[in-house]
Amino acid sequence: MNIVVCAKQVVDVGEIKVNPSTNKPVLEGIPRKISDIDKNAMEEAIRIKEKLGGKITAMTVGPPDARERIKELLAMGADEGVLIEAPENADYHLVSRALARGIEKMGDVDIVLCGEASIDMFSGQVGPRIAGHLRIPQLTYAFRLEADEGKIRADRNMGDTMVISESTYPVVVTVTKEINEPRLPSLMQILGSANKPLNEWKMGDLGLEGEAPRVTEVDLSGVSMERKNVIFKDDLDEAVNELADRLAKEGVTG
C-alpha cells in the first residue's frame, strides 16, 4: 500500500489569547503542532501498513518551520516526509491543489488519509477537494476502517444512523478523532526520524508557480463571552432545584 497522510501544522488553539483592547487573537509566540485529527490519520496509516505492508508519506503544505512537525510524523512511523512550501495566505483551493499535485508527483498512491477537519480553521474542505482534483473516490468521516488488498471499508457515523461504505483504490479517506488513539513515539523512534528522507518542494516544482489564493480572510477576531456569575450557595437540595429551574429558563434543558 502506498499511503499519503496529509497533515497540517496549526497553532495550538488552546494557547490562543484574545487581546481585550483589539479583540484580535494573539498568534505570535504560540507553539505550533500537528492538527490533532491528522495524528489519528497517521495512526490509521501505520495500522494499515502493519496489516498490508507498504510505505507511508507524510505531506504538509506550510511554512519552512513545518519541517519540525513532519519530523514528529516520521518519528510516529511515516517512512518519508514532504513539505510543500506555500504562501501563508494560501486558501483551501490552493492548499488542496498543491497536495493533489504532490500526490500525483509521487505516483501510484493507493490511499490518501486526511483528518475530517483541521483544529484551527475547521473547514473540512481539503480532503474532499483533493479527491476532486485527483478525480478519485472519497470516504468521509470514517470512525472505523478496514483495509484489504482490493478495497477499503469505512464505518461512518451519521448521527442517528451509521453508514458502511466500501471503495476500491485509489481513494481519499477522511477520519474522525474517535477512530483510534495515536501512538507516542519512543526515544529511539524520535532519534531515528532524523535519518528518514524529508523532501521539500516549492509550488513551482508542482506547476503552481505564481498561483495566488482566490479566497481572502477579511478579518479574524475573538468572540467575547460574558458570564452571568450566578452562584447557588444555600441548601444543596434547594440549590440543585434552583439550578435546574434556571437552566430550563435559559433554554439549556427542556
Ligand SMILES: Cc1cc2nc3c(=O)[nH]c(=O)nc-3n(C[C@H](O)[C@H](O)[C@H](O)COP(=O)(O)OP(=O)(O)OC[C@H]3O[C@@H](n4cnc5c(N)ncnc54)[C@H](O)[C@@H]3O)c2cc1C
Ligand atoms: C495565517 C493564515 C492566513 C490565512 N489566510 C487565508 C486566506 O487569505 N484565504 C483563505 O481562504 N484561507 C486562509 N487561511 C486558511 C487556510 O488556507 C486554511 O487553513 C487551509 O486552506 C486549510 O483549510 P482548513 O484548515 O479548514 O482545513 P480542513 O479542510 O478543515 O482540513 C482537513 C484535513 O485536510 C488536511 N489539510 C488541511 N490543510 C493542510 C495543509 N496545509 N497541509 C497538509 N494537509 C492539510 C489535513 O488532513 C486536515 O485534517 C489562512 C490561514 C492562516 C493560518
